[in-house]
Amino acid sequence: MISSILDNDFYKFTMQHAVVKRFPKARARYQFINRGGHQFPDGFAEELRNAINGLAQLQLTRHEKTYFAATCPYIDPTYFDFLQGYRYDPDEVMVRQQGRELQVAVEGYWYRTILWEVPIMSLICELYYQMTGQQRHADETVMLTAREKIEKYRKLGVTIAEFGTRRRHSYAVHQLVVQALRQYGENTFIGTSNVHLAMQYQTKPIGTHAHEWFMFHAAKYGFKMANLLGLEHWAEVYRGDLGIALSDTYTTDVFFTQFDKKLSKLFDGVRHDSGDSLLFADKTIRHYQQKGIDPLSKTIVFSDGLNYDKVARIAAYCRGKIGFSFGIGTNFTNDVGLPPLNIVLKMTEAFPEEAQWDPVIKLSDDPGKHTGDTETVKLAKQILMIPE
Incomplete structure (x- = not known):
């Protein structure tokens, strides 16, 4: 399902580069949010766990490194050396299932955990369609x-x-x-x-x-x-x-x-x-x-x-x-004749250097897309003078 460490969104690598440079000691927590209320089949968490464990085998190849560095000269050469040595650590990810409900959480140094969001979401989607036996278009x-x-x-x-x-x-x-x-x-x-x-x-x-x-x-x-x-x-x-x-x-x-x-x-x-x-x-x-x-x-x-x-x-x-x-x-x-999943995996807490765990939120222009702790959302609106 995922055979390359570069099978990820570009902005994850550009942010990782910036985090390594500016916030190398920061930590972060992420949570899976099932916006669509999808029901996951029995054994889903075990299959997802196995797929996540498999990501630990991925590493940046010499060819990928050459391509990435040539394509993005504005990224420091030291970053590509770092990425060549980077390995996914499955111990940073918690996966549980209670009945048909799936729980996924990520915790660790931000410069490491920042790469988990996209591959985990894509794995969840692909496994869901596989395990529910839904047939896509040819x-x-x-x-x-x-x-x-x-x-x-x-x-x-x-x-x-x-x-x-x-x-x-x-x-x-x-x-x-x-x-x-x-x-x-x-x-x-x-x-x-x-x-x-x-x-x-x-x-x-x-x-x-x-x-x-x-x-x-x-x-x-x-x-x-x-x-x-x-x-x-x-x-x-x-x-x-x-x-x-x-x-x-x-x-x-x-x-x-x-x-x-x-x-x-x-x-x-x-x-x-x-x-x-x-x-x-x-x-x-x-x-x-x-x-x-x-x-x-x-x-x-x-x-x-x-x-x-x-x-x-x-x-x-x-x-x-x-x-x-x-x-x-x-x-x-995901226009293949099946309903797409409505899921996200968002940062929920951050631990800046020499600080503490603080809840983080998003206040989008669509109130339905607000994410984070309710009290922190309320506090942010007060500080930023955003009307209810």
Whole structure:
């Protein structure tokens, strides 16, 4: 199911590099959240445990290291040496099952545990479909579906990246999808978040950072400083590369109060991941205009539950106002005739150096996507003056 250590999302490696440089003593805890209330078959935890144990055998090959270093010259050579020596430690992961309910938790140094989220989620998805005996579409149909989608997007004149590792049906389906996108998406398909498949199909690995980067900064520096210092530290590590800023960890409105003129000029754009996409576009355009920056010189990467109709609506609205691109996940990698799983694995606590375990939360622009301890969510809203 997972045969390469690079079978993971690009932003996990870019964040790991930054964590190694800036927060090597920090610790983190993650919890599995079954948003869809899926019922897991008997023996699922045992099978998942075996699959997780198997990941300990993975290591960065010489060929993978050469590819990764050549593709990402903005990452320090010392990081690739570190990654070559990195091994997954299954002892960092707890897996239990009570009846049909699955429990998964991860704990350890942040620079190590940061790589667990995506492969565990993809393993859960693939094992679920295997153990429940659900039959997907044939390979030819999977490829045809991806081909038809990318050809429709090409007619729209938009650029599309594939972001679907976490909730893919399976590795085999993911391969077929990227193959079809690469083959039929010329000038439209710009890359994949999956580094292994980017290498395999000679396309670009796409991504920057995730919510956990800012969630940790809140635990270390406080909610009011999380966005500002998160972006400052990112810029110190990457010096202008990887310049798409994630905006909704503590709501977009709060983000834009801290996205000052320096950062607005330095970063190439922002990523939309929750809430109304057209309202977000308006806020982003207005923010750049107020800073004296031409919105057409910047890009919004839309990545929230996209399908063709939503992409078409956003593109029509933004064209001529601001640059835009799209990252599509589950709609590519789990459109095989079966219901996709609605699951996440999120950081829940952080332990900065010389501190204590603190709960971490996310306040997205969609209240249904808030994650974390209820009391901490309430406290953060009070501190950030976010109305109930």
